[in-house]
Amino acid sequence: MKYALVTGGSRGIGRAICVKLSQMGCHVIINYNSNREAALETQQKVEALGGSAELLPFDVADEEQVNAALDRWNDKHPDETISILVNNAGIRRDGLTVFMSNEEWQDVLNTNLNGFFYLTRRLVKEMMTKRYGRIINIASLSGLKGTPGQLNYSAAKAAMIGATKALAQEVGARKITVNAVAPGFIATDMTKELDEASLKKMIPAGRFGEPEEVAAVVGFLASDEAAYINGEVISVNGGLYT
Ligand code: NAP
Numbered sequence: 001m002k003y004a005l006v007t008g009g010s011r012g013i014g015r016a017i018c019v020k021l022s023q024m025g026c027h028v029i030i031n032y033n034s035n036r037e038a039a040l041e042t043q044q045k046v047e048a049l050g051g052s053a054e055l056l057p058f059d060v061a062d063e064e065q066v067n068a069a070l071d072r073w074n075d076k077h078p079d080e081t082i083s084i085l086v087n088n089a090g091i092r093r094d095g096l097t098v099f100m101s102n103e104e105w106q107d108v109l110n111t112n113l114n115g116f117f118y119l120t121r122r123l124v125k126e127m128m129t130k131r132y133g134r135i136i137n138i139a140s141l142s143g144l145k146g147t148p149g150q151l152n153y154s155a156a157k158a159a160m161i162g163a164t165k166a167l168a169q170e171v172g173a174r175k176i177t178v179n180a181v182a183p184g185f186i187a188t189d190m191t192k193e194l195d196e197a198s199l200k201k202m203i204p205a206g207r208f209g210e211p212e213e214v215a216a217v218v219g220f221l222a223s224d225e226a227a228y229i230n231g232e233v234i235s236v237n238g239g240l241y242t
Pocket of ligand 1: 008010012013014031032036058059087088089090091111138139140141182184185189190191
């Protein structure tokens with residue numbers, strides 16, 4: 001059985017990814033920051049479908065918490081390796097650049113980019129030893145085209161895409177793939193206060209995407225069939241930006 005860690009697995013896209021990977025036969029480690037109730041709901045959903053999952057709370061932006069949680073996990077599972085890592089946890093703090101505070105800039109970079117780094121650096125080491133791994137980074141359309149009002153978020157996601165390509169080349173010889181998925185507008189808590197009626201007019205598909213539509217691509221990238229796809233960014237955006 002493969003062990004898959006999904007950061008931000010309590011809600012939205014992360015929850016759908018947990019369900020998808022569990023249906024592919026993985027034991028899922030559901031990370032979350034503070035919303036234990038939602039994380040338990042994800043766990044129940046996985047278990048109701050016959051899968052297995054456990055909760056592993058920590059703040060991805062806090063390196064000490066990341067390492068302490070993974071140390072605890074290793075103590076509990078001395079013979080197991082996390083071979084699939086999905087860096088999904090993310091936040092947005094939107095605002096025009098001229099009004100953006102240092103805190104808004106740093107919070108978004110800390111969670112969306114530094115979190116990716118702390119987890120990936122730690123887990124890729126064991127993947128290299130075992131000569132197998134899948135790292136899937138949830139980027140964004142904003143990281144590809146840039147979104148006005150999201151300087152911080154666009155910068156973090158663009159950096160994540162650059163890092164994906166760099167790491168793919170570092171570790172490809174060890175049978176580890178590193179890819180990114182770039183969603184457009186997906187119906188989750190993150191987008192619930194956006195004006196969907198007017199935004200969907202810009203989307204060729206005429207609607208927001210569903211978390212499961214992102215999870216399907218993550219599932220494929222995590223599978224053995226995707227062994228020859230490395231350093232790619234796959235958009236899931238209804239044709240909004242190509
Ligand atoms: P969401 O519904 O707001 O859920 C965010 C998830 O991230 C929650 O599970 C949350 O945990 C977790 N999280 C936030 N900060 C964290 C931290 N510091 N440490 C650990 N976990 C943390 O968001 P979503 O829409 O599913 O987004 C998931 C990913 O997709 C994000 O990286 C986002 O940037 C990206 N994305 C989303 C869209 C979209 O349209 N929705 C588009 C492009 C990209 P708690 O429940 O504990 O708060």
